[in-house]
Amino acid sequence: MAQVLIIEDDARIRPLLMRTLGERGYAVASASTGMQGLSMAVENRPDLVILDLGLPDIDGTQVLTMLRAVSDVPVIVASARDDDPSLVGCLDAGADDYVVKPYTTTQLEARIRAVMRRAGGPAEARGPLQVGELAIDVPGRRASLAGAPLDLSPREFDLLRHLAEHAGEVVTKRQLLTDVWHQAWGGSDKTVDVHLSWLRRKLGETAAEPRYLHTVRGVGVRLAVPEG
Amino acid sequence: MRRSLIVTVAAAVAMVLLAMLVPMAVLLRDYALEDRLSRAALEVQATEAAVSRYGTDRGDLGQYLLGVNRGDGVRTTVLYPDDISVGPDPGEDYDTVQARNTGLARIDDVDEGVEFLVPVSLGGSSAAPADTPVIRVVVERPGLESGIVRSLVVLLLLGVLLLLGALVLADRLGRSFVQPVRALASYAGQLGSGRRPSSPTPDGPPEVRELGAALDRLVDRIEVLLERERAGVSDLSHRLRTPITALRLRTEGLADPGERERLGADLDHLEAMVDHVVREARRSEREGLVASCDALALAAERAAFWEPLAEDQGRAFSVSLTPGDGRVRAAEEDVRAVLDVLLDNVFSHTPEGTTVRVAGAPLPDGGVELVVEDDGPGFPAGVDVTGRGTSGAGSTGLGLAIVEQTATESGGGLLVEASASGGGRVVVRLGPPA
Numbered sequence: 001m002a003q004v005l006i007i008e009d010d011a012r013i014r015p016l017l018m019r020t021l022g023e024r025g026y027a028v029a030s031a032s033t034g035m036q037g038l039s040m041a042v043e044n045r046p047d048l049v050i051l052d053l054g055l056p057d058i059d060g061t062q063v064l065t066m067l068r069a070v071s072d073v074p075v076i077v078a079s080a081r082d083d084d085p086s087l088v089g090c091l092d093a094g095a096d097d098y099v100v101k102p103y104t105t106t107q108l109e110a111r112i113r114a115v116m117r118r119a120g121g122p123a124e125a126r127g128p129l130q131v132g133e134l135a136i137d138v139p140g141r142r143a144s145l146a147g148a149p150l151d152l153s154p155r156e157f158d159l160l161r162h163l164a165e166h167a168g169e170v171v172t173k174r175q176l177l178t179d180v181w182h183q184a185w186g187g188s189d190k191t192v193d194v195h196l197s198w199l200r201r202k203l204g205e206t207a208a209e210p211r212y213l214h215t216v217r218g219v220g221v222r223l224a225v226p227e228g
Numbered sequence: 229m230r231r232s233l234i235v236t237v238a239a240a241v242a243m244v245l246l247a248m249l250v251p252m253a254v255l256l257r258d259y260a261l262e263d264r265l266s267r268a269a270l271e272v273q274a275t276e277a278a279v280s281r282y283g284t285d286r287g288d289l290g291q292y293l294l295g296v297n298r299g300d301g302v303r304t305t306v307l308y309p310d311d312i313s314v315g316p317d318p319g320e321d322y323d324t325v326q327a328r329n330t331g332l333a334r335i336d337d338v339d340e341g342v343e344f345l346v347p348v349s350l351g352g353s354s355a356a357p358a359d360t361p362v363i364r365v366v367v368e369r370p371g372l373e374s375g376i377v378r379s380l381v382v383l384l385l386l387g388v389l390l391l392l393g394a395l396v397l398a399d400r401l402g403r404s405f406v407q408p409v410r411a412l413a414s415y416a417g418q419l420g421s422g423r424r425p426s427s428p429t430p431d432g433p434p435e436v437r438e439l440g441a442a443l444d445r446l447v448d449r450i451e452v453l454l455e456r457e458r459a460g461v462s463d464l465s466h467r468l469r470t471p472i473t474a475l476r477l478r479t480e481g482l483a484d485p486g487e488r489e490r491l492g493a494d495l496d497h498l499e500a501m502v503d504h505v506v507r508e509a510r511r512s513e514r515e516g517l518v519a520s521c522d523a524l525a526l527a528a529e530r531a532a533f534w535e536p537l538a539e540d541q542g543r544a545f546s547v548s549l550t551p552g553d554g555r556v557r558a559a560e561e562d563v564r565a566v567l568d569v570l571l572d573n574v575f576s577h578t579p580e581g582t583t584v585r586v587a588g589a590p591l592p593d594g595g596v597e598l599v600v601e602d603d604g605p606g607f608p609a610g611v612d613v614t615g616r617g618t619s620g621a622g623s624t625g626l627g628l629a630i631v632e633q634t635a636t637e638s639g640g641g642l643l644v645e646a647s648a649s650g651g652g653r654v655v656v657r658l659g660p661p662a
Contacts, residue, residue, distance in 0.1 A: 012474035020477060054466045080469035081462060083510075102473035102499060105480055190537070190575045191568075197536035207540035 002116065005046040006030040007037030007063065008078070009055050017050070020105040026112075034058040041067055048112055048119075051095075053079040053086065061086075061093060068094035074119045076111055078103065107178055114165065114179075129164040132225035134203075134212060136164050150202050155180070159195055163213075163223035172220035196221060229409065230402035237398035238391065245387040256379050260370035264301045265342060268367045271296055272346050275304050275363045279348045290314045301341075301370065306348075307362045317366060324364060328357045341369040408432025412440050419447060419518070454512060461509040468502045508633065514559040519638070520661040523563050523596040524554025527588040530567035534575070541580040552590035556658035558638040563658065566634050569627040570600040570654050578604030578651070585647075594660025595640060601653035606646050631656060 004026045008014045011032070018028045029044060031037035034055040041049055049067070053060030064075060077090045080101040087098050096115045099108060118138070129136040133146040141157055143150045152160065158180045163171060173192040181191065196213060205211045211226040275296065282289045289306060293315045296304050305315030307324050327334055327345040336343045344365040370376050411428040418425045427444050430437045475495055482488040531547040538545035556563065574584050587599040631654070632642040639659025647653035 010470050010474065013470065013477065016474060016477040016481075020480065054470075080466040080473075082465065082506075083462075101469040102476045102495070104476050188572050188576065190572045193540075193575070194534055194537040197540045198533075200540065201536050 001025060001027045002048065002112075003027045003029070003044070003046040004048050004050060004112065005037065005040055005044065006050045007034065007041075007055065007060070008050070008052040009033065010052070013052075017105070017108075021109070024105070024109055032056075034060065034063040038063055038066055041073060042070055045071075046073060048116060049073055049075045050108070050112075051075055051077050053077060053081055053090070061089060064090060064093050064095060074115045076108070076115055078108070110179070117165075129161065129167075131164050131167045131223055132212065134160075134164065134223075136161055145203060152199075152202060155195060156199050156202070159192075160199060160223075163221065167223050167225075170216045170220045170222045175220070192221075230399070230406045233402040233405070234395060234398045237394055241391050241394040245390060249383055249387050252383055253380055256376050256383075257370055260376045261341070261367070264367045264370065267299070268302045268304075268342075268344055268365045271302060271304050272344055272363055272365050275306065275365075276346060276348050279306055279361055279363060280350065283350060286312070286314050301368045303366045303368075305364045305366075307364055309358045309360065315364075317364060324362050328360045328362050331357075331360065338366065340366055342367045405433060405436070408436045408440075412436060412443065415440070416443060419443075424451070454516070457509075458513045461506060461513065464509060465506045468506070472499055472502065504630070507630075511559070511562070511637070514561050516559075518662065519557050519559045519562075520555055521558060521560040521563055522554040523556040523558070523598060523658050524549055524552070524588050524590070526560065526563050527554075527567060527586065527596075527598055530564060530571065531586045534571045537575060538584055541575070543581055544583040546583075546585045548585070548587045550589035553594070554588070554590060554596050555594075555661050556596050556638055556640075557661045558634055558658055562634045566631045566656060566658075567598065567600075569631050570598075570656070573627055573654075574600060574602045574604070574652070578602050582651070583649075591657065591660075595638070596658050598656045598658070599653065600656075601647040602651040603647065603649040604651040606651050607644060628654070634658075 002025075004021060006014060006017050006021075006028060008017065008030065009032050014030050014032065018030055021028045029040060029046065031040050034057050037049070037051070037055075040046075051060050051064060051067075055063065060077065060079065064077070067073070067075065074096045075094065076097045076099060077095045078099045078101065079086065079090075081087075082100045087100075090098055096119070097111050099111055129138060134143070135145075136143045136157075138161055141154075143152055143157060143160055159176065162176065162180050173189045176192050177189075196215070197207070200206060200210070200213050203212055205213065207215060212223055214222045214224060216222055275293070278289060278292045282292070286308075293304055293306065297316055303316045305313055305317040307313045307328075309328060323334065323336055323343070323345055327347050331347050331349065333344070333346040336345070344363070344367070346363045346365075347360045348363060350359045350361065408428070408431040411431065415425060415428045424447065428440055430440060472495060475491075479488055479491045479495060482491065528547070528549055531545075535545050535547075558566075571584070571586070574582075578584075583603040585599070585601050587601075589597055591597055628642070628644065635642045635656050635658060640657030642657075643655040645653050645655070
């Protein structure tokens with residue numbers, strides 16, 4: 001049973017998260033302040049930390065920095081701050097993922113699973129994600145097709161990575177907006193579509209003649225090894 | 229400013245010089261005439277003595293007068309009654325005869341200047357006119373040939389020197405005013421373009437230094453307010469989104485799937501509204517000190533971004549951008565959002581294969597007009613598509629409201645109409661930078 005530590009000051013969210021994650025099989029502990037959370041993270045050595053940024057004693061970003069100085073526990077930042085500086089700052093400071101409030105337990109759990117999967121072993125040992133001739137080096141943020149490097153924008157890389165992590169599965173556009181764009185509720189399907197179009201171009205295929213990227217009309221998109 | 233100062237000083241100094249030099253020139257001329265008259269009076273006295281001494285010996289008198297008449301401007305002639313004269317001006321006139329006959333000296337104004345007529349009685353006080361030669365001294369008015377010209381030239385040169393000196397001083401003074409003002413203007417200009425350069429070194433007159441300090445204080449104040457607003461928005465975002473998260477988590481726990489779905493949809497709408505509120509509250513943070521960007525360049529960029537999707541969907545996608553000044557009063561992020569909303573709407577609400585046209589052109593008075601139109605079914609009749617919350621195809625309905633807000637706040641506006649083919653046509657006018 002994975003142990004999750006929630007550092008969240010909001011008295012409404014904390015018990016709800018503890019209950020819902022507990023119901024889904026996690027051993028959940030919680031702290032309402034940054035200092036308490038730090039001390040629990042060091043003493044209890046949880047498998048994952050969910051960290052809010054707006055804490056009453058010290059800012060969550062500082063908690064993250066201090067935590068990273070003593071532990072490599074996976075951290076998902078769960079915050080209402082949706083501006084780029086906060087998001088980028090946290091990821092640069094060592095956060096493994098960032099989820100913008102409001103979120104649902106289902107989304108949070110999917111992220112917990114993904115982060116823990118990635119944290120399952122050293123990156124070198126896991127090697128790059130491979131789908132047919134498509135290779136994705138996640139830590140190095142590089143991708144190549146049949147050995148030729150692909151020139152991808154950061155968003156295109158994240159999209160491709162997410163699809164590769166779910167290779168063979170149909171991923172809905174809403175899921176992509178949530179997981180890649182961090183827009184659980186807003187955002188437009190067409191934003192996903194246009195990025196998929198760009199990705200297709202860079203993979204050297206078209207919507208009419210797909211090879212890796214297959215649109216499942218009305219459902220979503222699937223990344224799969226080309227047939228034949 | 230420097231040129232104005234120089235012109236003003238030049239005009240002022242020229243007026244002073246004119247007021248000084250013209251009377252001086254007149255005085256000089258009068259003084260020269262006075263000088264000649266004094267000399268003439270002395271010559272009259274001396275010639276009177278010479279006439280008395282030489283009597284009728286006109287040869288010696290002639291020699292004497294040659295010496296006397298060597299100077300400029302005064303001509304002395306002795307007129308004898310027998311119509312013989314010694315000196316440069318022969319011949320008698322009525323005045324000479326009068327002077328001889330009456331024995332009285334006289335001074336008259338003549339064309340050339342002033343004429344002295346002094347009768348000299350050779351036969352004592354009762355001498356007859358026949359024994360009375362008349363000394364005629366003509367004093368010419370000083371003209372260009374006299375020393376007065378030299379004096380006038382000296383005065384003129386002095387005037388020119390004074391004028392040049394005043395101009396040099398005015399230029400120096402102007403520069404001492406203009407350079408700090410120019411530095412301040414450049415500083416303000418850079419602030420106007422959205423950058424915060426280092427403050428100019430305090431220099432120049434106290435008023436300019438004070439203005440520079442005031443400008444600095446103002447910018448500091450604006451930055452503090454922007455920072456405060458940024459913190460406020462961050463707090464607002466936190467305050468609004470945290471309870472929504474709690475609501476989301478509670479909704480998930482509902483046993484009734486129908487109820488869960490309804491509440492979820494309501495929360496979706498609430499969330500979209502909160503996003504919009506937070507986004508609008510962040511407008512000044514995005515814009516910084518001055519909002520400005522090149523809308524035409526962004527139109528080209530966004531059209532290029534959406535073009536692959538058009539290709540995938542088999543749409544004809546035309547882009548027509550008129551080159552020119554594309555600067556508008558809006559943040560880059562907002563103009564990008566405007567274009568993305570308009571194109572997203574076309575892709576979301578028209579069938580695949582529908583033609584899309586993007587156009588952009590600078591407006592004559594500054595600013596840019598952006599047009600996005602399609603050959604689709606057009607906007608639904610009787611619906612205010614720019615109204616908040618009016619949505620179709622599952623969107624939040626905030627898209628065109630966001631576009632309208634950006635357009636209005638830039639000093640422009642939004643026009644939603646039918647295209648020539650009956651499809652949708654959205655015209656966005658963005659105002660020029662402040």
